[in-house]
Amino acid sequence: MKIINKLETTAKESNLYSVIERVGTLHHYKKNEIIYLQDDDAHTFYLLKSGRVKLFFSSMNGNELTVKILRANNIFGDASYFSQTPRVTSASALTDAELVSVDLEKLMPYFTEQPALIGELLNVMSQTIRLFSIQIFSMAFLSADKKVAHILVQLGTYFKTKETDLIYSIDYTHQDIAELIGIARVTTTKELKKFEQQGWVSLEYRNIQVLNEGALKEYLLS
Numbered sequence: 001m002k003i004i005n006k007l008e009t010t011a012k013e014s015n016l017y018s019v020i021e022r023v024g025t026l027h028h029y030k031k032n033e034i035i036y037l038q039d040d041d042a043h044t045f046y047l048l049k050s051g052r053v054k055l056f057f058s059s060m061n062g063n064e065l066t067v068k069i070l071r072a073n074n075i076f077g078d079a080s081y082f083s084q085t086p087r088v089t090s091a092s093a094l095t096d097a098e099l100v101s102v103d104l105e106k107l108m109p110y111f112t113e114q115p116a117l118i119g120e121l122l123n124v125m126s127q128t129i130r131l132f133s134i135q136i137f138s139m140a141f142l143s144a145d146k147k148v149a150h151i152l153v154q155l156g157t158y159f160k161t162k163e164t165d166l167i168y169s170i171d172y173t174h175q176d177i178a179e180l181i182g183i184a185r186v187t188t189t190k191e192l193k194k195f196e197q198q199g200w201v202s203l204e205y206r207n208i209q210v211l212n213e214g215a216l217k218e219y220l221l222s
Contacts, residue, residue: 015116016124017047017075020047021047023110024047024100024106025102029051035053035091035099036077037090038089041087042085042087045082045102046100046102047075048074048097048099049099050072050097051072051095051096052097053074053091053094054068054070054092055069055089055090055091057090066179067135069172069176076091079128081103082104131154138181144183148181149219149220152213153210153216155170155172156210166213166214168213171206174192177208199211
């Protein structure tokens with residue numbers, strides 16, 4: 001049975017997402033099309049309605065580092081927009097994607113009438129900061145095997161239907177996981193297969209099912 005992403009469930013009930021769709025502008029992007037580039041001015045932020053979007057850093061020599069892979073019902077581009085600074089990352093469509101762009105001027109009347117919307121937006125922004133912090137910790141301090149275990153546990157925050165769920169599915173590829181933690185795909189696959197042999201995960205096409213989150217957490221502490 002496919003487990004629904006918690007963020008998707010929240011989004012369906014979110015007044016903020018409804019308002020953004022009501023006042024924003026709809027855009028369609030083809031696979032691999034650039035949405036914005038690192039250092040661009042930030043005139044709007046976005047709600048991803050369908051498809052997937054990749055946020056990534058680009059170096060002067062053309063190398064890329066993926067920092068986040070977004071699924072439907074995620075907001076992005078908000079940090080640079082609200083801080084009135086250039087884009088920190090680039091964004092491109094991993095698949096054909098449908099986005100809604102919006103600016104503060106259009107949202108302000110709703111914020112005035114419904115102050116709770118501000119709390120929803122702050123919660124979205126804090127989740128983004130949390131994930132970036134987790135990735136930095138993992139890249140800086142953990143070995144390859146523990147980087148893989150760590151990201152699987154942390155992604156549970158976003159893919160569990162309920163916080164108490166013991167089993168959850170992450171519909172990322174091995175390449176997606178590798179890019180998020182900054183190691184080779186071959187190494188990622190090797191570590192995932194080790195976890196599968198232990199009975200902690202089940203590997204399927206474009207999907208990783210976590211069967212024993214507790215064992216992964218214990219492994220991180222070993």
